[in-house]
Amino acid sequence: MAQANYMIFKSKSLIPREVLTTSDQLNSGLPPNQQSIQHEETSYVNKTDYSNKHIRTCQTTKHQFSYKNSQTKRISNQFSTTDNINNSTNISFQRINSRRRRTSHLIENSAELTRECVICLLDEPIYFFEGSYSNQCKHSQRTVCDTCIYNNIKILVENTINPNIICPEPDCMAIFTFESIRYILRMGNNLELFERYDRQLTHKYLEQIEEFV
Template sequence: MQRNLTLSRTFSNDVRFNTTLLPVRRNRQPRSIFNRTRTGRSTSRKRTARTSRPVVPKNVDNTMSSNTLSIENKQIHQESSRYDESEMKRDLSPLSQVESTNDSISECSKAIVSQRRLSLPLIKNEIRECTVCLLDQPIIEYEERYSDQCEHSQRTICNTCVYNNIKFLLENLTNNNNNNIHCLEPNCKSIFYYNTIRYIISLKDNLQLFERYDQQITHEHLEKIQEFVWCAYNECGSGSQIQ
């Protein structure tokens, strides 16, 4: 009995000793509550992360998308129009260079015409007396020499008198030699050849006289050819070259 009591006492003492050695438990929440708080925190974080972006209603989204599309369409349209304009400029670049040259030429021509208009009244007022018809003719009638072989420095016979003289020679002298048509100016021995006579005839636009003169020149050249024979009939006027 005594042993049992001692054992019980020792056991009780040990228990008491052990109880004194046990760590003091803190009031902790249960794991389920801790998990809930953790999940609550995580969900709250997720919610805050989700709710950090502005929530836009569907109607607003549609209007914003339509606005962005319209802006994009405008930008595309502007870019396409700019591209078309650049292509037109490329295609018309040559047209723009030609137009610039034409404009410069037109400006130069306008300047020349204006200068001529300023000088025209002086020329019209200046007259000269013709030594053949004894009429006062404008200076335009004595403008230039007909041939480079002319020896006179200034003309004294008007264009009309020179034309009438050559017309008379071509109409009345059938067997005329062109070397006999000389310049009418005094002390000038230059000869009027085919080109000079043709130019003088063209001043009055006398086509019949020019055709007659041309035919006369061809006949004279054909007569110089020994192998060429004219038709015996006088009114025929044709011939052939015999080889």
């Protein structure tokens, strides 16, 4: 009787082999809202003894995908952008309000400042003394208020036909130009007086030409 020989093969333990793949390769074929964050692939190989010239393999692969909720992220980004815009707008409004408060404060302080006019001896607001009516004026600041300057020019234009009207400021010999006189009379809403003054000067000028001829 032939004797049967039995060969016992002892299966070896599973050998894990971990394969990592880049996210760009994995995400290339997926829509944006289903692109994977992480991919894990594990292979198990069940090997027998190589000396038996028989190899039995068993490979299992596990895929673990985690998807981004792109819609939620977009909404979150939108809220974040809106918050940034609101913060910028609030900062802008705060700066504008701050400038308005400073401007209002300066206006209030200017309204409280007064100066005594050397002609009428009244305390007038400081803005009654601002500006100059002639480039020839040498004084650094005015001491005659706008009201007194207008009244002075008005009296001179009504009673004389003098083209050389001098600035009423003390120790100032600057001559007001034709445009300066018109501006001052217009300031008092008295253009009719200026037109009469213009006609008188023109007539006087023509008389001088006829006498010369």
